[in-house]
Amino acid sequence: MTSVIVLRGVSPLGGDPRDLVIAGGRIAAVTPPGGGEHTSVVADAADGAAGGTRRGPLIVDGAGLIALPGFVDLHTHLREPGREDAETVESGTRAAALGGYTAVFAMANTDPVADTAGVVEQVWRLGQDAGHCEVRPVGAVTKGLAGSQLAELGAMATSAAAVRMFSDDGHCVSDALLMRRALEYVKAFDGVVAQHAEEPRLTAGAQMNEGAMAACLGLPGWPAVAEEAIIARDALLAGHVDSRLHVCHVSTAGSVEIIRWAKAKGWRVTAEVTPHHLLLTEDLVASYDPVYKVNPPLRTKADTEALRAGLADGTIDCVATDHAPHAPEDKETEWAAARPGMLGLETALSVVIETMVTTGHLDWAGVADRLAAAPARIGGVTDTVLDVAQFAQVGTPATLTLLDPRAQRVIDPAGFASRSTNTPYRGRTLPGVIRATFLRGRPTVLDGKIV
């Protein structure tokens, strides 16, 4: 039976406070807070939802809380199957719900690789069983992520997991002909190829961003051009075959310029930026603490500024976490031996507030677009709003999150739901705390805790 929930005095998109009545998985009524007709609206909604059996609604005190559509992460590593010691679908989606997410795209670099209908269906089912958020498996572009033969893209698309996004993330599809074929193939089901843009011949042995800092630290560099050359090539290919390209974890100012150019051409190119590339810079590598090791590497202040501006003006469509949990033996070791990647789901909103809201780059409607509506459009997620103007209207899905923008917290991975602890924000004070998350009217998080 569907229950009725009243969110009292929340501010949709940071606007005037409203009472939102949720019934049947949707917004059933929107009224001024504590309005006179309010109790009858609630009772009517309860009657409708419960088939005439009146039950007391769940009341959530939302005073001072901002309501945003549930976040959609196009780039999450859930590590199952294969590295359940680092993360599972269950633990990773718990982390997601606590971070305000209602849908995550699970990357294919698992063991076995998600390159068949069987594996993507397994991941999808594990997501359904956990129930913390929607799990949309990403299919591998090439068999075994080996970069030589296309995987069974059609079989994954027509499987129960209904895969629409394909990526060899962790590896670049560096063969131009294979990339062209993948772009052509996914058009049949309006799919999108998400590229980890890294020309491997230019990054062999790389340990950090190429430049003065790398020279100073004595570490081999990962030049910006290794990313930019692939983005330019793939944008040209996507334009040539009129297909959809999505660029993963954009990290350089030059990449932003190339994507701006590709969009101006009218090509179907979208892009994401991670919270860590918006906030952190290569200077942190001087500590040789592997928690700062990530692909693509942390870049310069000029790059973070270009990424913030690109996200603000829509050149970069959305934020994606690239949540990359790693077990201690893979991460807490010397720099050169450590695996690249950092956690992101439980801190993403806070970093976006710090880098984009506090700095005046985005208002709350902008945050809602970059964290929810835009990635939903790119990934084809339909149970949330695709346009923020539609958010919290009568009849729209009650897939949303409530956050306290004023609350601060000191980041401590001991309190994370993730099985891993490799957060680069340990000990930092960051703004913004998620209080509640709802997936199609069902609470997944209440009072900051998993339901």
Ligand SMILES: NC(=O)N[C@@H](CC(=O)O)C(=O)O
């Ligand atoms: N980002 C990373 O540094 N690592 C990712 C792979 C990837 O996103 O390229 C991982 O799977 O650990």
Ligand SMILES: [Zn+2]
């Ligand atoms: Zn990647």
Ligand SMILES: [Zn+2]
């Ligand atoms: Zn990744």
